[in-house]
Amino acid sequence: MNVVYTDNNATTKVADEVIEEMLPYFGELYGNPSSMHTFGDTVNKKIKQARARVADLINADPEEIIFTSCGTESDNTAIDSAIKAYPNKKHIITSNVEHPGIKNFYQHLQKDKGYEVTFIRVDTKGLLDLDLLYKSMSDDTAIISLMWANNETGVLFPIEEIAKKAQEKNILFHTDAVQATGKVEIDVKKTGVDMLSLSGHKIHAPKGVGVLYVKKGVKFSPFLIGGHQENGRRGGTENSVSIIGLGKACELAKENLPIMNTIVRELRDYLQNQLLEKIPSSSVNGDLEQRLPNTVSIGFDAVEGESILLMLDREGICASSGSACTSGSLEPSHVLMAMKIPFKSAHGSIRFSLSHYNTKQEMDHIVSAMVPTIQKLRDMSPFWKDGKVV
Amino acid sequence: MWEYTDAVKDHFLNPRNVGELEGANAIGEAGSLNCGDALKIFLKINENERIVDASFMTFGCASAVASSSALTEILKGMTLTDAAKLTNEDISDYLGGLPKAKMHCSVMGQSALKKAIADYRGIQILQKPGEIVCECFEVTDLEIIDAVKTNKLETTDDVTDFLKAGGGCGNCLERIEELIESVKTKG
Structure with missing residues (x-):
């Protein structure tokens, strides 16, 4: 069975060009980039090229790029560095829709380290309450950290505007751009963020590699203390193969950015409109305009997400749900709850996230699988009668 | 991905006894839309207090649907006295087990059954005992x-x-x- 992959906000296919770029370094070119000999230096030169390619994608300088193991490490490092740099400041600002990779770190800081963390709310469209954000900034704020784009809904926060305010008040500003990278234009010089996280496997590089951009002049303190690698900012022998892959992926992401904002956006809109048109009592979660071009989250009333996903799985379709019916979290996702999406559609929310590898035929396949799936589940549901929610 | 048994998958993809039951004389509900899963069971009980037919309607995950389907299969032909003794484990066993995090689905089945029996006997469960x-x-x-x-x-x-x-x-x-x-x- 052919796989229709529309779960690109979870992870992406490693691009063929990326694999090709990495292969020699899996095999004969295994040298340690820190070695004195030419053999190791070959790898070092290639990492240098990768660093330049990453920097080019976000308009940074190569020395502002620190390679890490993943987005979570980059996020944790940014917050940890800020609180070490400003030990007297005991306040952090973030939002209530952040990724668990950073959300749980705040809980640790609150519980174990005595930090006050302000979680700025979002409205029903998933847009940030900017008034509240600006009012919450104070001399005691060590760092503001906000995601550029939400992984579940694709909703974008006005990072440039917020960065300006943070700069005016002299507060460090970090953004988690894991979902935004390769989908919207990122220019750190123009935006003026102090730190930015991105992750390889969301942009067609392999898993296990991420980046933390740290603006020149920003006080930095390492999270992983070890050797001299990454200019003493991140210890541990470089994951050279994945870093080389990430470099290539960044080069491709830059090339593909126009495709993402035309062809992929049109495919996403086509899928969204077809589903809304053919399935009654369905609605998009999140703002329609301030949104990533590849993501759509739709709530289907009176049915439950896991059931939908398992039926789609039978048709080879990969998507993800906004509900997590597991022991620890019986409520729908914290993102949909923060947006006050009603339970009747939150439990039945499905996220489709596309890439430039998707085709119109695939979108048609999804629509033709979704229509009977939702119908079958609604026929079974005690909350659905005569074509509407009861 | 949940590790479901073949029986759970089968009862989810091919649920037995779906829909309202005509002539049902006992109905029980458990769960809610807010909770993320809910079950309504319908029983037809004859004068000898034997369940002659059963059906269900369920909103929820795969194991909620499978537990409901299994429950109606177990109940068909059973006396009310035996049905009253059914536990959530009986439902789970019938399906060859449920993932631990999904055991609440079988508990929901048991709870809806209790309410259906009370409905038949004309007992009103006004308030759950306890706090x-x-x-x-x-x-x-x-x-x-x-x-x-x-x-x-x-x-x-x-x-x-x-x-x-x-x-x-x-x-x-x-x-x-x-x-x-x-x-x-x-x-």
């Missing part, structure tokens, strides 16, 4: 104590897996811990 501990999922202290004893639960996570209690806002987790301790010490 509500988990506000999110309306679970009482007596229900928690009963589940801890019957299923030998040891942690708050276990209780959440079986009853959902504590899985919402989490405010009642301390109280659940106290109840587990009290069962351990008093037995």
Whole structure:
């Protein structure tokens, strides 16, 4: 069975060009980039090229790029560095829709380290309450950290505007751009963020590699203390193969950015409109305009997400749900709850996230699988009668 | 991906006895739209107090659908006296087991069945006995104590897996811990 992959906000296919770029370094070119000999230096030169390619994608300088193991490490490092740099400041600002990779770190800081963390709310469209954000900034704020784009809904926060305010008040500003990278234009010089996280496997590089951009002049303190690698900012022998892959992926992401904002956006809109048109009592979660071009989250009333996903799985379709019916979290996702999406559609929310590898035929396949799936589940549901929610 | 048994997958993809049952004389409901799963069962009981037919309507995950389907299959042909003795474990066993985090689906089946029997006997369950501990999922202290004893639960996570209690806002987790301790010490 052919796989229709529309779960690109979870992870992406490693691009063929990326694999090709990495292969020699899996095999004969295994040298340690820190070695004195030419053999190791070959790898070092290639990492240098990768660093330049990453920097080019976000308009940074190569020395502002620190390679890490993943987005979570980059996020944790940014917050940890800020609180070490400003030990007297005991306040952090973030939002209530952040990724668990950073959300749980705040809980640790609150519980174990005595930090006050302000979680700025979002409205029903998933847009940030900017008034509240600006009012919450104070001399005691060590760092503001906000995601550029939400992984579940694709909703974008006005990072440039917020960065300006943070700069005016002299507060460090970090953004988690894991979902935004390769989908919207990122220019750190123009935006003026102090730190930015991105992750390889969301942009067609392999898993296990991420980046933390740290603006020149920003006080930095390492999270992983070890050797001299990454200019003493991140210890541990470089994951050279994945870093080389990430470099290539960044080069491709830059090339593909126009495709993402035309062809992929049109495919996403086509899928969204077809589903809304053919399935009654369905609605998009999140703002329609301030949104990533590849993501759509739709709530289907009176049915439950896991059931939908398992039926789609039978048709080879990969998507993800906004509900997590597991022991620890019986409520729908914290993102949909923060947006006050009603339970009747939150439990039945499905996220489709596309890439430039998707085709119109695939979108048609999804629509033709979704229509009977939702119908079958609604026929079974005690909350659905005569074509509407009861 | 959940690790479901072939029986769970089969009952989810090909659910038995779906829909309202014409001539049903006992109906029981459990769960709610807010909880993320809900079940309504319909029973037709004859003059000898034997269940001659059963059906269900379910909103929920795959194991909720499968548990409901299994329950109706188990109940068909059973006397009301035997049906009253059914436990959530009987439902889970019928399906070759459920993932631990999904045990609450079988508990929901048992709970809807209890209500259907009460409905048939004309007993009104006005209020659940005991005191509500988990506000999110309306679970009482007596229900928690009963589940801890019957299923030998040891942690708050276990209780959440079986009853959902504590899985919402989490405010009642301390109280659940106290109840587990009290069962351990008093037995």
